[in-house]
Ligand code: ATP
């Protein structure tokens with residue numbers, strides 16, 4: 001992770017702490033995912049923030065699975081999360097932790113609170129607990145089980161652990177204050193009974209800690225200094241502090257920042273899971289998904305995602321970031337680094353009638369105008385070529401500078417050609433153009449100084465490689481898909497045109513010499529890379545990572 005760092009309010013807090021000699025000069029951060037789904041670009045923001053801080057202040061960064069809910073969690077998610085964090089370049093070294101490894105110690109801490117008279121076993125159902133909690137304007141009602149004695153609580157809690165009670169029949173609750181202005185402080189549940197197998201601890205436990213109880217202890221046990229989380233947890237901070245204070249254990253500082261929201265997509269694991277389950281997408285790694293695995297498959301680089309996270313910064317106000325900011329991060333990088341090739345997505349045949357049959361020649365093309373060291377390559381030219389269908393119009397409007405009957409244009413790196421005739425089928429569709437070329441214009445310029453207004457990309461028909469190309473657009477057609485009409489559902493906002501498959505695309509033969517994983521610019525079309533799953537030597541499949549420009553913004557303006 002070499003990107004240059006901007007400062008932000010969290011870094012300012014850390015620098016002040018370091019100056020004041022707080023935390024013994026340590027900086028220790030963590031990324032604490034729950035393994036109940038794949039990571040998305042919002043998580044990347046949190047990873048880059050936590051890892052970047054640890055690295056820049058010579059601290060440590062932990063990867064910790066917050067695996068306290070056996071119902072939704074799976075090993076598949078653990079594996080994918082590790083792969084994604086590693087891919088992003090965040091190194092947890094040997095510090096891989098699981099909340100489930102702390103269950104025994106958490107249990108011990110719970111006993112301590114019971115002994116202090118600060119926790120009790122409650123027989124109310126979760127519904128009753130919720131019902132009696134009150135509201136902002138109304139105080140809560142104390143549980144009838146609140147005054148149980150310490151010995152009784154200890155005995156019942158031990159029995160809860162042993163599995164003597166059924167799911168939901170009892171909870172352990174903190175004894176705080178049912179009139180507290182913060183609803184989370186009204187005797188929150190610490191443990192619930194769940195007879196469910198856990199992906200790591202199996203059947204060892206049938207009581208599971210609630211998030212607020214578990215999270216602070218995890219941070220405390222690992223000696224975290226700054227516990228960074230998203231704004232929704234600001235109201236939880238009071239409870240986080242209360243638990244650690246009452247236990248008298250090491251007490252990290254929780255700091256909240258604004259979560260990333262990205263336009264034209266959703267960043268909620270629940271919603272992403274639903275898209276996968278209901279097969280609106282092909283899987284978690286569908287290239288249209290805002291998941292790390294989707295972006296990786298699409299062709300994004302780890303450095304482009306890190307630079308995106310750097311660009312958006314860290315603030316305390318929620319907002320929606322435009323998708324274009326993410327796309328620009330990969331455009332900027334690939335503009336510098338990607339080699340160019342010519343590819344025709346919608347081929348229209350061109351026959352150069354004055355070019356001798358059977359002749360071919362090699363023309364020199366620049367691999368990357370932004371990078372002199374990328375060198376040049378040879379592009380074959382012959383009598384039959386393909387150009388982009390949309391680069392020809394029989395009856396062009398004024399501003400159309402490409403090919404039309406009688407019009408002369410430049411073929412990139414090759415010759416000037418003039419269109420003499422458009423051949424049509426019986427339905428009137430143009431099937432072929434008959435053109436002549438000017439042999440004097442080899443390399444793309446006329447010795448007599450005459451100019452043409454259009455330059456087209458092209459491929460030689462008999463040399464070209466056939467490929468499938470997948471063009472992606474926003475997964476949702478509205479900026480905030482979470483806004484739905486009454487009775488509707490966020491999937492109503494899915495963009496029906498988010499994937500366009502082009503089967504019969506032709507690419508210059510140079511791609512046979514490139515690596516499957518190389519990201520290329522198809523001139524005038526966009527940045528592409530072969531699909532790591534579906535592409536093979538005989539039938540290459542390319543994903544469009546991004547178009548060359550922000551075509552979406554242009555379209556929106558036109559509307
Ligand atoms: P859900 O989407 O179900 O609410 P989550 O995204 O909060 O879950 P976690 O596994 O709890 O999932 O997240 C791990 C960490 O990533 C947390 O510290 C969380 O604050 C952070 N995080 C999650 N979403 C975002 C986001 N959109 N932007 C920034 N950080 C995020």
Ligand code: MG
Pocket residue numbers: 034
């Ligand atoms: Mg969460």
